[in-house]
Amino acid sequence: MLPDLLRQMxxxxxxxxxxRPRVGVSACLMxxxxxxxxxxxxxxxVHDQLSALVRVTPVCPExxxxxxxxxxxxxxxxxNNQRRVRGVADPDQDFTEALGEQAGRLPGPLSGFVLKSRSPSCGLGTTPVHDAQGSARGLGDGAFANALAARHPRLPMANDCDLDDPLFARAFVLRVFCHHHWRAGGNAALKMLRHRSATLGEPLLSGTRRFLDRLARATP
Known part of the structure; x- marks a missing residue:
């Protein structure tokens, strides 16, 4: 299914x-x-289908x-309105900065990243956030995922659970390949990609074009 979609574009x-496009993947997912x-x-x-289409780079920030x-x-x-990554048994152990710094030490260039949901390092909007007493109070990002998104705001990113939705998986793979071609060809590539996207049906067409518009506002 995914190869057919890529050929369509x-x-x-x-x-x-x-x-192939290089995609970072939380190593446990591989x-x-x-x-x-x-x-x-x-x-x-991720292991059986995505890895056949891209160059997977397994990463475990921890x-x-x-x-x-x-x-x-x-x-x-x-x-105190700050989110920290700390040991459960030993709260004096703080790994926030160390995990965040790994976002700047990745082999590259990357054209996507698949993250382990709910992970204190890798979760993207899915990680439980606790209060000082250890009670879960909401959801947020893991320290590595947060730093990665800040450093590469136009990088296609997804949690593993996001890819369980077939439509999301298709949209993600399209964005990875669009990002890869944009990095190689700049705005000329974007013009070609926008033309090719006309072959897509909705909602992939609108989603892909919104992503291309985001890339057009950046420098490869």
């Missing part, structure tokens, strides 16, 4: 993996046992900052 999936409990959260669409596997759990806590 005139995209060829390069045979060489090195020529089946890597890097979670705090030593397990993984392999996501079938392991990257030196945390072991397995490891004591961490959580997002709101203190």
């Amino acid at each position: 005139g995209f060829d999936v390069p045979r060489r993996e090195a020529d 089946g890597e046992p890097v979670r705090h409990d030593g397990g993984h959260r392999r996501h079938a669409l 392991v990257s900052i030196g945390l072991p596997v397995p490891r004591p759990p961490i959580q997002v806590v709101e203190l």
Whole structure:
């Protein structure tokens, strides 16, 4: 289904993996046992379908900052109107800055990122936010995801759970390939992509064109 959609937009999936769009993926979604409990959260669409179309770069910000596997759990806590990532058993351990800094240390260039939902490092709008007593009070971003979105505001980003919606998955893959071609060809590529998008039905047509408009306001 996804390859057919790409062909509809005139995209060829390069045979060489090195020529494909590079997409960061939370490593646990690729089946890597890097979670705090030593397990993984392999996501079938990401592992089996997306990885056949793009160049996947697995990332685990928590392991990257030196945390072991397995490891004591961490959580997002709101203190004095600031959101911090701290140890659950040892609140004096604060990993906020260290996790955020990993957003600037990624191999690139990236044209998308798939994040593990609800993670204190990787969740995008889905992570439980706790009060000082440890009670969940709402949802927000993990520290890494927050820093990534701030650093790359036009980068296509998705939680793993978002991709369980087939329409969202199709829209995300289109944005990844549009971003990749925009980086290579600038505004000339955007003009071509806008023309090709006329082959799409709604709501993919409107969503793709809104994304192209966002790219047009930026510099590759």
